[in-house]
Amino acid sequence: MDNIYLQKVLEGDVSKFSFFIEKYGDMAFSIAFRIINNREDAEEIVQDSFLKVFKALSKFKRDSKFSTWFYRIVVNNSLSRLKRDKAVSTYVDVDKVSNVVIEKVESVYKGLTHSDQQKFINIALVEMSVEDRLLLTLYYLNENTLEEITEITDIAQENLKMKIHRARKKMFIILEKTLKSEIQNLL
Protein backbone atom coordinates (compact mmCIF):
# COMPACT_ATOMS: atom_id res chain seq x y z
CA MET A 1 0.00 0.00 0.00
CA ASP A 2 2.81 2.40 0.95
CA ASN A 3 4.48 1.85 -2.41
CA ILE A 4 1.32 2.71 -4.34
CA TYR A 5 0.96 6.03 -2.53
CA LEU A 6 4.68 6.66 -2.78
CA GLN A 7 4.49 6.25 -6.53
CA LYS A 8 1.51 8.61 -6.78
CA VAL A 9 3.34 11.31 -4.81
CA LEU A 10 6.43 10.87 -6.97
CA GLU A 11 4.27 11.24 -10.08
CA GLY A 12 3.17 14.66 -8.83
CA ASP A 13 0.01 13.97 -6.83
CA VAL A 14 1.24 15.73 -3.69
CA SER A 15 -2.13 15.45 -1.91
CA LYS A 16 -1.57 11.69 -1.58
CA PHE A 17 1.18 12.41 0.93
CA SER A 18 -1.54 12.90 3.56
CA PHE A 19 -1.87 9.09 3.58
CA PHE A 20 1.55 8.85 5.26
CA ILE A 21 0.70 11.58 7.76
CA GLU A 22 -2.48 9.76 8.78
CA LYS A 23 -0.77 6.38 8.94
CA TYR A 24 2.51 7.20 10.67
CA GLY A 25 1.89 10.55 12.38
CA ASP A 26 0.77 9.21 15.77
CA MET A 27 3.53 6.62 16.08
CA ALA A 28 6.17 9.15 15.02
CA PHE A 29 4.79 11.48 17.68
CA SER A 30 5.02 8.71 20.31
CA ILE A 31 8.65 8.04 19.38
CA ALA A 32 9.63 11.73 19.38
CA PHE A 33 7.81 12.34 22.66
CA ARG A 34 9.48 9.34 24.34
CA ILE A 35 12.86 10.84 23.43
CA ILE A 36 12.38 14.49 24.27
CA ASN A 37 9.45 14.45 26.70
CA ASN A 38 7.79 17.58 25.40
CA ARG A 39 4.56 17.68 23.38
CA GLU A 40 5.23 20.86 21.37
CA ASP A 41 8.79 19.87 20.50
CA ALA A 42 7.68 16.36 19.55
CA GLU A 43 5.01 17.78 17.23
CA GLU A 44 7.55 20.07 15.60
CA ILE A 45 9.98 17.19 15.14
CA VAL A 46 7.29 15.10 13.44
CA GLN A 47 6.52 18.00 11.06
CA ASP A 48 10.20 18.51 10.25
CA SER A 49 10.66 14.78 9.69
CA PHE A 50 7.73 14.59 7.28
CA LEU A 51 9.09 17.58 5.34
CA LYS A 52 12.54 16.01 5.22
CA VAL A 53 11.05 12.75 3.97
CA PHE A 54 9.04 14.58 1.30
CA LYS A 55 12.13 16.42 0.03
CA ALA A 56 14.14 13.19 -0.11
CA LEU A 57 11.35 10.96 -1.44
CA SER A 58 12.92 10.53 -4.88
CA LYS A 59 16.14 9.30 -3.23
CA PHE A 60 14.36 6.66 -1.14
CA LYS A 61 15.67 3.23 -2.15
CA ARG A 62 12.89 0.80 -1.53
CA ASP A 63 15.12 -1.86 -0.01
CA SER A 64 13.66 -1.11 3.42
CA LYS A 65 10.14 -0.29 4.54
CA PHE A 66 9.01 3.34 4.27
CA SER A 67 8.10 3.31 7.98
CA THR A 68 11.59 2.14 9.01
CA TRP A 69 13.21 4.89 6.95
CA PHE A 70 10.81 7.50 8.31
CA TYR A 71 11.16 6.44 11.98
CA ARG A 72 14.93 6.55 11.62
CA ILE A 73 14.63 10.19 10.53
CA VAL A 74 12.30 10.90 13.48
CA VAL A 75 14.77 9.30 15.92
CA ASN A 76 17.73 11.21 14.46
CA ASN A 77 15.84 14.51 14.52
CA SER A 78 14.73 13.91 18.10
CA LEU A 79 18.20 12.97 19.26
CA SER A 80 19.80 15.97 17.61
CA ARG A 81 17.19 18.20 19.28
CA LEU A 82 17.91 16.57 22.59
CA LYS A 83 21.69 16.94 21.96
CA ARG A 84 22.49 14.76 24.92
CA ASP A 85 20.41 12.82 27.37
CA LYS A 86 19.50 15.53 29.84
CA ALA A 87 16.76 13.50 31.43
CA VAL A 88 17.66 12.19 34.85
CA SER A 89 17.07 8.50 34.69
CA THR A 90 16.68 6.46 37.84
CA TYR A 91 19.38 3.91 38.61
CA VAL A 92 17.81 0.49 38.65
CA ASP A 93 19.37 -2.77 39.75
CA VAL A 94 17.84 -5.07 37.15
CA ASP A 95 19.00 -8.22 38.90
CA LYS A 96 16.49 -7.47 41.63
CA VAL A 97 13.54 -8.09 39.38
CA SER A 98 11.84 -11.37 40.04
CA ASN A 99 8.59 -13.02 39.12
CA VAL A 100 7.19 -11.79 42.43
CA VAL A 101 7.76 -8.18 41.37
CA ILE A 102 6.17 -8.79 37.97
CA GLU A 103 3.16 -10.55 39.44
CA LYS A 104 2.73 -7.81 42.06
CA VAL A 105 2.81 -5.14 39.37
CA GLU A 106 0.40 -7.11 37.21
CA SER A 107 -2.21 -7.57 39.94
CA VAL A 108 -2.11 -3.93 41.06
CA TYR A 109 -1.91 -2.50 37.53
CA LYS A 110 -4.90 -4.46 36.31
CA GLY A 111 -6.98 -3.16 39.20
CA LEU A 112 -6.39 0.47 38.21
CA THR A 113 -8.67 2.60 36.08
CA HIS A 114 -7.63 3.25 32.47
CA SER A 115 -6.54 6.82 33.23
CA ASP A 116 -4.51 5.70 36.28
CA GLN A 117 -2.85 3.02 34.17
CA GLN A 118 -1.89 5.71 31.65
CA LYS A 119 -0.64 7.98 34.43
CA PHE A 120 1.58 5.35 36.06
CA ILE A 121 3.13 4.00 32.86
CA ASN A 122 3.92 7.54 31.73
CA ILE A 123 5.56 8.34 35.09
CA ALA A 124 7.60 5.15 34.85
CA LEU A 125 8.70 5.86 31.28
CA VAL A 126 9.83 9.38 32.17
CA GLU A 127 12.12 7.91 34.83
CA MET A 128 13.78 5.57 32.34
CA SER A 129 16.67 6.46 30.05
CA VAL A 130 15.95 7.68 26.51
CA GLU A 131 17.34 4.49 25.00
CA ASP A 132 15.20 2.21 27.19
CA ARG A 133 12.06 4.21 26.44
CA LEU A 134 12.76 4.18 22.74
CA LEU A 135 13.47 0.46 22.60
CA LEU A 136 10.32 -0.46 24.52
CA THR A 137 8.22 1.84 22.33
CA LEU A 138 9.60 0.40 19.11
CA TYR A 139 9.55 -3.25 20.16
CA TYR A 140 6.34 -3.54 22.17
CA LEU A 141 4.21 -0.65 21.00
CA ASN A 142 5.11 -0.38 17.34
CA GLU A 143 5.97 -4.10 17.06
CA ASN A 144 9.12 -3.46 15.02
CA THR A 145 11.37 -6.45 14.42
CA LEU A 146 14.91 -6.54 15.78
CA GLU A 147 16.26 -5.92 12.26
CA GLU A 148 14.07 -2.85 11.87
CA ILE A 149 15.06 -1.51 15.30
CA THR A 150 18.72 -1.91 14.37
CA GLU A 151 18.05 0.06 11.19
CA ILE A 152 16.16 2.78 13.06
CA THR A 153 18.49 3.18 16.05
CA ASP A 154 21.88 1.92 14.84
CA ILE A 155 22.16 -0.36 17.88
CA ALA A 156 23.88 -3.62 16.96
CA GLN A 157 21.42 -6.48 16.68
CA GLU A 158 23.49 -8.77 18.96
CA ASN A 159 23.03 -6.35 21.88
CA LEU A 160 19.45 -5.48 21.12
CA LYS A 161 17.69 -8.47 22.67
CA MET A 162 19.59 -8.07 25.90
CA LYS A 163 18.97 -4.31 25.96
CA ILE A 164 15.22 -4.77 25.45
CA HIS A 165 15.16 -7.45 28.13
CA ARG A 166 16.90 -5.15 30.62
CA ALA A 167 14.67 -2.21 29.68
CA ARG A 168 11.62 -4.39 30.34
CA LYS A 169 13.00 -5.38 33.76
CA LYS A 170 13.72 -1.74 34.60
CA MET A 171 10.19 -0.80 33.64
CA PHE A 172 8.78 -3.35 36.08
CA ILE A 173 11.03 -2.21 38.94
CA ILE A 174 10.15 1.46 38.38
CA LEU A 175 6.48 0.59 38.04
CA GLU A 176 6.63 -1.36 41.30
CA LYS A 177 8.19 1.68 42.98
CA THR A 178 5.64 4.13 41.60
CA LEU A 179 2.78 1.77 42.42
CA LYS A 180 4.10 1.15 45.95
CA SER A 181 1.38 3.16 47.68
CA GLU A 182 -1.25 1.38 45.62
CA ILE A 183 0.33 -1.97 46.56
CA GLN A 184 0.35 -1.03 50.25
CA ASN A 185 -3.30 -0.06 50.06
CA LEU A 186 -4.04 -3.42 48.53
CA LEU A 187 -2.19 -5.36 51.25
Next chain:
Amino acid sequence: MDSKNVDKLTKDILEKSKLELTNPDFSNILMSKIKSESHKQSILHNIVLYFLTFLSLDAIILALLKLMHIRITDIVPKTTAFTQGIFSNIQNSPSNIGQFLLMYFLIMAIIIFGLNMVSSTRSKYSGI
Protein backbone atom coordinates in the same frame (compact mmCIF):
# COMPACT_ATOMS: atom_id res chain seq x y z
CA MET B 1 5.81 -16.25 35.02
CA ASP B 2 7.34 -17.31 31.70
CA SER B 3 8.94 -14.92 29.25
CA LYS B 4 6.03 -15.06 26.79
CA ASN B 5 3.56 -13.97 29.44
CA VAL B 6 5.86 -11.20 30.63
CA ASP B 7 6.13 -10.06 27.01
CA LYS B 8 2.35 -9.96 26.70
CA LEU B 9 1.99 -8.12 30.01
CA THR B 10 4.67 -5.60 28.99
CA LYS B 11 2.85 -5.01 25.71
CA ASP B 12 -0.47 -4.53 27.52
CA ILE B 13 1.07 -2.05 29.94
CA LEU B 14 2.88 -0.11 27.20
CA GLU B 15 -0.26 -0.04 25.11
CA LYS B 16 -1.52 2.52 27.64
CA SER B 17 1.42 4.79 26.89
CA LYS B 18 0.31 5.23 23.27
CA LEU B 19 0.20 8.89 22.30
CA GLU B 20 -1.79 10.67 19.65
CA LEU B 21 -1.38 13.95 17.86
CA THR B 22 -4.12 16.04 19.43
CA ASN B 23 -3.68 19.17 17.33
CA PRO B 24 -6.61 18.96 14.86
CA ASP B 25 -4.83 21.24 12.38
CA PHE B 26 -1.62 19.23 12.37
CA SER B 27 -2.34 17.43 9.12
CA ASN B 28 -3.63 20.54 7.32
CA ILE B 29 -0.70 22.71 8.37
CA LEU B 30 1.77 20.04 7.34
CA MET B 31 0.08 19.42 3.99
CA SER B 32 0.12 23.14 3.16
CA LYS B 33 3.85 23.23 3.98
CA ILE B 34 4.41 20.21 1.76
CA LYS B 35 2.42 21.74 -1.11
CA SER B 36 4.42 24.96 -0.91
CA GLU B 37 7.65 22.94 -0.83
CA SER B 38 6.50 21.03 -3.89
CA HIS B 39 5.71 24.34 -5.65
CA LYS B 40 9.20 25.64 -4.85
CA GLN B 41 10.74 22.44 -6.14
CA SER B 42 8.79 22.59 -9.40
CA ILE B 43 9.80 26.24 -10.01
CA LEU B 44 13.45 25.36 -9.48
CA HIS B 45 13.10 22.33 -11.72
CA ASN B 46 11.48 24.46 -14.48
CA ILE B 47 14.20 27.10 -14.30
CA VAL B 48 16.92 24.50 -14.78
CA LEU B 49 14.95 22.86 -17.58
CA TYR B 50 14.32 26.11 -19.50
CA PHE B 51 17.91 27.20 -19.02
CA LEU B 52 19.27 23.94 -20.42
CA THR B 53 16.78 24.05 -23.31
CA PHE B 54 17.90 27.56 -24.27
CA LEU B 55 21.56 26.75 -24.05
CA SER B 56 21.24 23.56 -26.07
CA LEU B 57 19.04 25.25 -28.70
CA ASP B 58 21.58 28.03 -29.14
CA ALA B 59 24.41 25.53 -29.29
CA ILE B 60 22.57 23.55 -32.00
CA ILE B 61 21.90 26.71 -34.04
CA LEU B 62 25.56 27.76 -33.79
CA ALA B 63 26.74 24.27 -34.74
CA LEU B 64 24.43 24.18 -37.77
CA LEU B 65 25.62 27.60 -38.92
CA LYS B 66 29.21 26.48 -38.54
CA LEU B 67 28.54 23.23 -40.44
CA MET B 68 26.90 25.10 -43.28
CA HIS B 69 29.68 27.71 -43.29
CA ILE B 70 27.24 30.52 -42.69
CA ARG B 71 28.34 33.67 -40.85
CA ILE B 72 25.61 35.60 -39.09
CA THR B 73 27.26 38.81 -40.14
CA ASP B 74 26.77 37.80 -43.80
CA ILE B 75 23.07 36.95 -43.60
CA VAL B 76 21.83 39.75 -41.37
CA PRO B 77 21.36 42.93 -43.39
CA LYS B 78 23.55 45.72 -42.13
CA THR B 79 21.26 48.36 -43.38
CA THR B 80 20.00 49.74 -40.09
CA ALA B 81 22.11 51.78 -37.74
CA PHE B 82 21.15 49.47 -34.88
CA THR B 83 22.53 46.24 -36.44
CA GLN B 84 25.56 48.10 -37.76
CA GLY B 85 26.27 49.32 -34.25
CA ILE B 86 26.00 45.82 -32.76
CA PHE B 87 28.28 44.20 -35.35
CA SER B 88 30.95 46.86 -35.16
CA ASN B 89 30.91 46.56 -31.39
CA ILE B 90 31.32 42.77 -31.45
CA GLN B 91 33.98 42.78 -34.17
CA ASN B 92 36.06 45.72 -33.01
CA SER B 93 35.96 45.58 -29.28
CA PRO B 94 36.57 42.26 -27.49
CA SER B 95 35.74 43.86 -24.14
CA ASN B 96 32.17 44.26 -25.36
CA ILE B 97 31.79 40.49 -25.61
CA GLY B 98 31.31 40.49 -21.85
CA GLN B 99 28.51 42.99 -22.28
CA PHE B 100 27.05 40.91 -25.06
CA LEU B 101 27.03 37.78 -22.85
CA LEU B 102 25.47 39.76 -20.03
CA MET B 103 22.72 40.90 -22.37
CA TYR B 104 22.26 37.33 -23.59
CA PHE B 105 21.78 35.95 -20.04
CA LEU B 106 19.59 38.88 -19.07
CA ILE B 107 17.25 38.24 -21.97
CA MET B 108 17.27 34.53 -21.15
CA ALA B 109 16.42 35.25 -17.50
CA ILE B 110 13.48 37.45 -18.55
CA ILE B 111 12.14 34.77 -20.88
CA ILE B 112 12.55 32.05 -18.22
CA PHE B 113 10.81 34.24 -15.64
CA GLY B 114 7.91 34.78 -18.07
CA LEU B 115 7.63 31.08 -18.90
CA ASN B 116 7.68 30.21 -15.20
CA MET B 117 4.91 32.69 -14.48
CA VAL B 118 2.79 31.15 -17.23
CA SER B 119 3.43 27.56 -16.14
CA SER B 120 2.85 28.23 -12.41
CA THR B 121 -0.40 30.08 -13.17
CA ARG B 122 -1.50 27.15 -15.32
CA SER B 123 -0.72 24.60 -12.60
CA LYS B 124 -2.47 26.78 -10.01
CA TYR B 125 -5.72 26.75 -11.98
CA SER B 126 -5.50 23.14 -13.01
CA GLY B 127 -5.33 22.16 -9.32
CA ILE B 128 -1.83 20.66 -9.35
